[in-house]
Amino acid sequence: MAILQRLMLALAVTLFAGMALAQSEYRVRSGDTLAVEVLEDTSLNRSVVVLPDGRISFPFAGTIEVAGRTVGQIEAAITSGIAGNFAREPNVFVSVQPAERIATGPAAAMPTIKIYFMGEVNSPGLKEVEPGTTLLQALAQSGGLTRFAATKRVQMRRTDPRTGRQSVSVIDYRALSNGAALMNDFRVQDGDVILVPERRLFE
Structure with missing residues (x-):
């Protein structure tokens, strides 16, 4: 023994x-x-x-x-x-x-895009989602926000591959969770970065 x-x-x-x-x-x-x-x-x-x-x-x-x-x-x-x-x-x-790399075989036939989660989400890092996924659906796949998240200042950062210029859209997730309508339900694109900042004191 x-x-x-x-x-x-x-x-x-x-x-x-x-x-x-x-x-x-x-x-x-x-x-x-x-x-x-x-x-x-x-x-x-x-x-x-x-x-x-x-x-x-x-x-x-x-x-x-x-x-x-x-x-x-x-x-x-x-x-x-x-x-x-x-x-x-x-x-x-x-x-x-290490991030999951491109799969081979039958599973590779399903097209996906790569997006990145940073900050106060429960599962940060690279995620592969189906084309057409909305921002809210993507956030759900990140495991949701932590208790330290600045829920009124969720950012979606997108870089134009042709010009390299970055655009930033700020979404009030708190209002959405309380039933507010999203005027533009963003659909994520390959390379998008979803950043959830840490909330400030008394925010």
């Missing part, structure tokens, strides 16, 4: 080491979700999605280029960006959840 337990322990250690090595060598791509932890300030802990331009936004650090970088390089970049707010260099840990 003791031998079996040692073998199981050795197998678990080997698997964990392999996963850690794979994470350390993986190059982050757009659509991936990064879980960031700052030991010295847990209020900074969050999951962020890598946007189509390969960047993320992080408090105090601003916009950071992460696509093509390893976890270690991203940890160093975030540490450098937020270090000025701490008496000592903070300890930053990053783990990555």
Whole structure:
């Protein structure tokens, strides 16, 4: 029995080491979700999605280029960006959840578009939805809003692929949930980013 337990322990250690090595060598791509932890300030802990331009936004650090970088390089970049707010260099840990890539076989026949959720939603990151999905349907697929969401300031950000210009539509989700009519029930498009800000004090 003791031998079996040692073998199981050795197998678990080997698997964990392999996963850690794979994470350390993986190059982050757009659509991936990064879980960031700052030991010295847990209020900074969050999951962020890598946007189509390969960047993320992080408090105090601003916009950071992460696509093509390893976890270690991203940890160093975030540490450098937020270090000025701490008496000592903070300890930053990053783990990555790769986005689901294009499927093959019969399941690939169903067309989908990719949209991104950021901020105060229960399931941030890349989602693949059917063409024609409305904003409200997309929000439902994100798992809904958290209790910290600024429900009157939900943003849908859309970038014109031809000009690169970005448009921002602000939706009062609170009013909709109370029965208000949506004059323009937005249908999401490939590459749309739905951002739900954190509510302000007394908002």
